[in-house]
Ligand code: GLN
């Protein structure tokens with residue numbers, strides 16, 4: 001059943017991508033926003049810069065071959081697409097209502113206030129977007145939220161962006177909206193005790209219908225509604241909602257949106273399901289009037305049958321990985337497309353070619369990594385051979401276009417006689433990439449593989465904790481409630497300037513290292529003066545806790561321009577893990593040794609854990625992640641052994657990303673937790689009982705991972721707890737957690753200096769729920785983003801508070 005349209009609309013394009021990076025090849029978007037926030041640019045200038053970035057992005061996509069109507073997505077955002085949808089449907093929290101313009105919409109200052117907070121008004125909470133490193137803003141929906149369509153007078157809403165492309169460039173784009181089911185599932189109540197936002201679906205749908213009608217009036221033939229929530233497992237991801245409720249919401253939503261509003265035409269609808277398999281949702285969507293459904297065939301399974309309800313619809317096959325950076329094996333992708341087309345023809349559906357997800361998660365263009373002569377530009381450490389295996393956003397657009405051509409029975413613009421030859425050429429070039437990757441010496445290293453294959457269970461086990469505890473107490477001789485920090489000290493302007501000068505070649509390696517050694521000496525002296533018990537070297541020499549290790553491990557390389565958006569204007573440049581991993585030489589040992597040589601107090605060696613290294617890198621797709629993790633773990637195990645041999649008696653292995661990689665579906669979670677815990681234990685189990693292993697986890701919501709944390713078997717675990725006022729500690733204590741625990745007593749995310757009384761109060765609360773003998777005293781996280789003006793008094797208060805609580809404990813006994 002399809003909606004009668006008075007105007008015939010074009011079929012779904014043969015090739016498209018679900019979305020395009022918003023950063024800009026030179027991070028223009030970041031610069032424009034940050035200039036506005038810093039007051040260096042006014043709103044009009046910034047809006048002009050963002051419009052230019054959008055225009056160039058669309059032109060680029062068209063030039064790369066997305067020529068058909070609706071093939072270029074219109075998915076730009078000033079900060080985040082979930083926030084955009086909230087603004088478009090009038091769901092701006094009441095505390096920001098003074099920013100909402102008459103008729104709805106927010107200007108850049110108001111929009112920024114919601115995204116980043118303003119004075120006393122906290123911003124929307126930010127959290128991870130499915131299992132990616134992108135973070136979205138969590139809408140707040142309460143019974144009082146009155147959904148209504150914003151009139152978009154600020155020119156940043158979906159209708160305005162569509163019109164901008166059409167009138168400015170003559171481009172018929174495809175507006176992209178977060179779908180209603182995902183929008184509500186990702187929202188939270190406006191206040192504690194509010195019913196789940198999904199209960200508001202019936203009120204929200206008419207506003208979506210209005211928005212769709214407005215897009216049609218502006219000329220849109222197709223609109224994309226992103227529904228990644230359909231691939232997640234409600235049990236694992238959306239605590240209060242069942243799979244049945246989600247599927248029912250899908251049925252309700254798309255039955256309603258598929259029917260025409262009275263007297264109104266609507267655009268044709270594509271519903272996408274990126275980041276996993278969504279075959280149950282496909283069954284439901286097939287029964288509605290939506291004209292196209294997307295499946296993620298990179299992460300999700302290939303269907304072996306299609307619902308008859310797909311007759312007359314387009315099945316959009318996400319066969320090019322939008323989330324990874326490897327070139328697609330075009331021959332196998334084509335075979336998959338051909339199988340799907342045979343199934344689709346059986347039910348009377350058409351097949352379109354697309355990416356599995358938006359290209360938001362990959363950098364713009366591999367070509368930026370090489371100079372005119374084909375050699376890598378300064379800052380890129382990937383061998384040219386490896387660069388040839390990579391596809392960033394622009395290359396992936398080319399792959400989608402090539403696959404659509406191949407599926408249509410030819411290649412590109414070639415005449416009919418040359419078509420099969422050109423097609424064979426495209427496939428042969430792809431085969432050559434795959435072969436080069438398979439056969440390259442660094443990809444499979446026999447010695448690394450033999451070592452992983454030879455591992456025994458005992459390699460991931462330390463002796464009993466009681467024995468370790470006694471040996472460590474004797475070796476370290478620490479007071480009760482020992483004080484320490486999480487590792488990094490402020491990365492000052494001077495440190496950054498020295499690193500930049502070294503990169504530019506203006507500072508020799510000797511001079512740079514001397515500057516870092518002097519910095520370490522200062523940090524050690526400061527900690528002694530403050531009276532901390534377990535010191536750190538401060539991590540001055542590290543640009544980033546993952547990149548630093550990637551630069552020193554075989555199998556990794558870094559890019560010069562491979563930036564991806566983490567949230568808002570914040571970008572990261574993940575290293576590329578392309579081959580088997582090993583550690584050619586010690587990495588951190590001489591720095592730790594230098595620090596230890598300056599003080600009689602124990603200095604903690606500081607490493608980034610295997611799971612976090614993988615989570616914040618682009619990983620290979622030709623090996624199970626569990627095996628890759630074991631390789632990284634063994635490289636770290638070597639480092640741990642060398643630190644111990646160099647006299648470092650306390651070693652911390654940070655795993656702030658342990659929860660990030662947790663699979664979306666509950667059924668996949670135990671296997672992940674098994675291999676991630678094993679990797680940590682492989683890295684840390686080679687040491688003597690007297691060596692104390694610490695770990696640090698960067699969050700306070702443990703839920704699904706609490707059992708895994710226990711299984712890490714670290715002697716001391718530091719966690720975030722200041723913001724939740726130690727609530728998390730009670731949950732941990734309730735599990736009978738038997739080893740050292742350091743709940744953060746000072747929130748490093750804010751520049752505020754906590755008073756001694758405040759820290760004392762938190763610590764006093766902590767000793768009530770946890771055996772004081774297990775308790776450590778530390779900040780919530782590393783101090784690298786803070787300045788000394790805040791760090792010094794905060795740590796003074798921390799040390800003094802620990803002293804106070806120690807004294808009161810001594811009186812108790
Ligand atoms: N050791 C790191 C630091 O202090 C840990 C950072 C983190 O948890 N993200 O900076």
Ligand code: ZN
Pocket residue numbers: 486656696697698699780781782
């Ligand atoms: Zn942290």
